[in-house]
Amino acid sequence: MEHTLSKSFNILENAHIDQPKGFIAGGIHAGLRKSKLDFGWIYSEVPASAAAVYTQNTFQAAPLEVTQEALKHSSQLQAVVVNSANANSYTGEQGYQDAIQMQQLTAEKMGIDPSLVAVSSTGVIGEMLPMDLIKGAIARIGESEAAADFEHAILTTDLKTKHIAVEVEIDGKPITIAGAAKGSGMIHPNMATMLSFITTDAKIEADSLQQGLRQTTDQSFNRITVDGDCSTNDMVLVLANGMQNNETLHPQHPEWHRFIEAWQFVSRELAKMIAKDGEGATKLIEVTVEGAKSEQGAAGMAKAVVGSSLVKTAIYGEDANWGRIISALGASGIPFDKHGLSLAIGPEQIIQDGELLSFYEPNCVKELVKDTVHLFISLKEGSEKATVWGCDLTYDYVQINASYRT
Amino acid sequence: MEHTLSKSFNILENAHIDQPKGFIAGGIHAGLRKSKLDFGWIYSEVPASAAAVYTQNTFQAAPLEVTQEALKHSSQLQAVVVNSANANSYTGEQGYQDAIQMQQLTAEKMGIDPSLVAVSSTGVIGEMLPMDLIKGAIARIGESEAAADFEHAILTTDLKTKHIAVEVEIDGKPITIAGAAKGSGMIHPNMATMLSFITTDAKIEADSLQQGLRQTTDQSFNRITVDGDCSTNDMVLVLANGMQNNETLHPQHPEWHRFIEAWQFVSRELAKMIAKDGEGATKLIEVTVEGAKSEQGAAGMAKAVVGSSLVKTAIYGEDANWGRIISALGASGIPFDKHGLSLAIGPEQIIQDGELLSFYEPNCVKELVKDTVHLFISLKEGSEKATVWGCDLTYDYVQINASYRT
Incomplete structure (x- = not known):
């Protein structure tokens, strides 16, 4: 059964992926694309509980492997780096090593453990990541502190950035949930057919976060289609850094459903933005x-x-x-x-x-x-x-x- | 396993659906379309063994029901009438009665039993057949004796007619197998996603004919896709009138495989013509x-x-x-x-x-x-x-x- 939205949360006007407490995001032009922003990052002041769902395509791209390994390590992440224009997909062992290097250099730059860094790429399949450009970009992390730059940097053929944030009171704490996404082509129901990043300052264990992610994804990102194709690179990633110090959320918590409802709204609105901005779409x-x-x-x-x-x-x-x-x-x-x-x-x-x-x-x-x-x-x-x-x-x-x- | 074509048959140049002995076909402009031919028929001098496969769409159009009933009656057909521009689909009880009337008036005009007449329609879904135009058209059956007119009359958005005939010697008899088809939009693998008519002067029992039809269709019409859509009206119909007086064909007959090979070629070439003439296709x-x-x-x-x-x-x-x-x-x-x-x-x-x-x-x-x-x-x-x-x-x-x- 789907839940009817009773809107026990507030939509925050013109809010971005860095809206929850303790998150910073930015983006720059690394030179992978001609002039548009093409490299972005999200950073949390403290390690966050994390969970992800991935494309069901047989050919999962290298960055997805590296991100999965990071999550297996501790179910925690503190940062995400993303490039557009190149998917680092079907790039073999070299592609995997490139994704590892992208993760490690980012961790060094940020002064955190590599297992706390997720990597993500989107763009053309089968071409090697231009590592000189990636390295140059990583050295410049922090140059931008505008979350809107992150939201631009992850786009490919999208015409618009996609971002939203809501606030929901849990245990008397003003919990914020925010999201940013890219979509456009290759958007099809069977999950993970786009990039979507969710941030929240709620405190929640990784297992519960994974369960919430499956539930909200099933009724949002798994409910859209642009062209029936399903990409090799797509994932939805959620980071919950706990900086609102609420009582830890879990499915038996009395306010769990209100939290899920707000999260569902974020995911669903992003999914609709993706469908509406499908390649060439007018409606x-x-x-x-x-x-x-x-x-x-x-x-x-x-x-x-x-x-x-x-x-x-x-x-x-x-x-x-x-x-x-x-x-x-x-x-x-x-x-x-x-x-x-x-x-x-x-x-x-x-x-x-x-x-x-x-x-x-x-x-x-x-x-x-x-x-x-x-x-x-x-x-x-x-x-x-x-x-x-x-x-x-x-x-x-x-x-x-x-x-x-x- | 697919068979490699050893070409133990001859392709007949510029041959049409009336090539096998004892078949006549024609088509006229009945007024359902602005100026193009829109009503066609095939007639066999004697009742023919017949078999068909139908669309898997839940909404089978009325003419398919009527044709299925005719085939259940005796597994024999002597004639087929087809109109384009209107699918007589999702037209309820009235649509069913219209298809029955189309069958009966055709039978009367031809002087044969209604159960020997198959009916077929293709075009827009959900509009009633203009029976005054259909009746007028049936009264004019026989006015054209050009099989090319039939091949034009069954088209919708197709740009080209699709027809082919081959000759294969069986038991020393020159057996001919011919086919005509229409396709264009809504062409998708799960069978019966177009109209295709096969005629042959071979003698063959209806059960064996049905088996051959499934086998040849599976590796031809079920192997094409234009847009992933699957229509409510489509079928492949085969008539074998036995006028070459060969020893009755069946799967244990020593020449069965050569017959199937020739038939397969006819169906596969028609299928490729349909794919190539898919709506808007250039390749x-x-x-x-x-x-x-x-x-x-x-x-x-x-x-x-x-x-x-x-x-x-x-x-x-x-x-x-x-x-x-x-x-x-x-x-x-x-x-x-x-x-x-x-x-x-x-x-x-x-x-x-x-x-x-x-x-x-x-x-x-x-x-x-x-x-x-x-x-x-x-x-x-x-x-x-x-x-x-x-x-x-x-x-x-x-x-x-x-x-x-x-």
Whole structure:
């Protein structure tokens, strides 16, 4: 079951990844990209409990291996360094050694243990990291103390930075949870299909943090799709440095659910920003399936709709071609009774209990011209539901991806 | 295992669906489309053994129900009528009655039993068949006796007609197998994702025909993908009228494999024509995976590559972005040892046994500028292999599908 947001937290206006107490972030231009920022870091004043989830792609890039090893060492991190423009993926033993060196030099520069440093890369696959540029960048860590620079430095073909922070009172302490993300291409439901960093000043053990990360990721980053592709490099990483000195949080803590709710909101808003800023996208598409036998089934059907190239192009064309939605549901591979199906585009009901209504198409078009298009699907199979997000498929997606490296 | 074509058959130049003895086909403009042909028929002088495979979409359109009932009745057909522009899908009880009427009026016009008539529709989902136009068209059956008109009448956004015929000697008789198809959008692996009609003058029982259809379809129409969508209307239908009076064919017949080989060729060439004429496509992409544990696994991995939007756009851009191929393989969900992976774009080897080679990129580009682009993937898992076909993703795909109904 999904939780309805009761908003027992406050959204902080124009807040960044460094909003929680004790975090600093920055970014610089290291020269991997022509002129845009391309190297960033996050630093916590004290070691933080940490957890991560990783791409399910068979080819996990070298930085993911190095980060996993760091987390296995102590479940603690104090810093994260990220470069864009080069994924350090499919780079063999040399790539692994480069990621290790990136971790070690950062640790030296910061005066902390290498096992407290996570590394992350995003960009082209199969090219060696330009280590001279990386080394030069590491030497300059601290030059920027603007978290917005970090948020810019992690982007690839993204058009906008993605960041958010909320405050939630736990045990009378003002706990902050913040997040920054990059997305754009290769965004697909089966986890870890983007880079996302979450920081919080809550005190929480690593095991509980890992559990919270799985739970919040499942209903946020695992619920978006841009193009059905799934990258070799993506992960969601969370650092909780405990600097608010709250009573340690865990799933049996009376305020755990409020904490998760606030975290869920952060992750979900980042996920929606990623979908909306999908390569070439002009619209966010939100698909809800309810009345399903299982939440997983509901999510699967919703993803089939939001992942259909024909639905995506129809929505780009602001064409109420509902037949494509039906067809995508039917092709989802998830069985359901078609006589119990209802469908609405925005407020306009098109199918009710399997019967096609004589709906008023201009009302659908009113929804389709919006920045966010809502599709509602209802079944008579059970009481589970899920919402997923995606974007339309446009000329610009083709343009961006036909010439990505050139 | 796939069979290597030893070509124990002859390809007949410029031959159509009416090439086998005793078949007539034609098509006219019934007024469902503005000016293009939109209504076609195939007629056999005598009742023919018949078999079909259908879309796996939950929402099977009305004409498929009616055709299935006809085949259940006697496993014989003598005629097929097809309209384009309207799919008669998601049209409820009225749509079913319309398909029945289309079948019955055709039978009356031809003077045969309604159970010998298959009906088929393709086009927009959710609009009622304009029965006045359909009735008018049925009254004009026989006006055209050009099989090329049939091949035009079944098209939607296809740019070219798709037809082929081969001759294979069985028991000293010159057996002909012919096929015509339409494809374009909504073409995806899980069968029956287009309309395809196969005719032959071989004598063969319906059970054996069904078995042959499954076998040939699995390695042809089930091996192509255009956009990952799977339609509500698609089927492959085969009619064998026995007019060559050969000894009845069946799987134990000594010449069965030669017959299947010729049929396989017809189906595979049609499938490739469909992939090549995918909406907006400029190139045919052929992906072979060998050294796999199972043929199904090999096909699954090859489909993951040819179905990846990022691979498709890179090939459109003639960009040797092999990292996207690797990423698609890794995201296929099919486990394999990455140290045994080899990859070539055309003749240029890029990865050998998991090691990235210092390949010469202009040699890749030489392959990428061709009309047909070959990707070869080799594993060290087993001895099974599969080849699949797809097409590139272009501006025109978006253009066609953003404005299909307008």
